[in-house]
Amino acid sequence: MRWIDGSLYPDTDTPSELPTLADQVDFVARLCSAWDFGLLPRAETVVEIRRPAWREAVDACRLLTSPAYHLLRRWHGLPRLPYLGQQLPYIRDDPNLAYV
Numbered sequence: 001m002r003w004i005d006g007s008l009y010p011d012t013d014t015p016s017e018l019p020t021l022a023d024q025v026d027f028v029a030r031l032c033s034a035w036d037f038g039l040l041p042r043a044e045t046v047v048e049i050r051r052p053a054w055r056e057a058v059d060a061c062r063l064l065t066s067p068a069y070h071l072l073r074r075w076h077g078l079p080r081l082p083y084l085g086q087q088l089p090y091i092r093d094d095p096n097l098a099y100v
Contacts, residue, residue, distance in 0.1 A: 003044040008034055024057035028072065032061070035068035050075050
């Protein structure tokens with residue numbers, strides 16, 4: 001499948017499909033972790049991960065320290081969960097953040 005980014009699988013062969021919920025949750029965790037470190041997903045991957053079929057995997061992942069994960073939850077209309085990641089004061093207290 002063209003949307004599965006092989007760079008997300010440095011520790012194993014890139015899968016050709018993700019048939020189980022566990023495979024999908026693993027993919028979501030890999031995707032969000034890379035995205036949080038500035039490795040942006042391909043457009044095809046974003047289109048795929050936004051499909052309703054991914055809602056269950058996104059909800060099951062629970063990567064609460066990941067800003068990208070919280071974005072995926074929002075895209076899928078899932079309830080908000082607490083963000084447990086680092087909140088940097090120079091960003092959190094920036095008055096211009098209200099305009100972003």
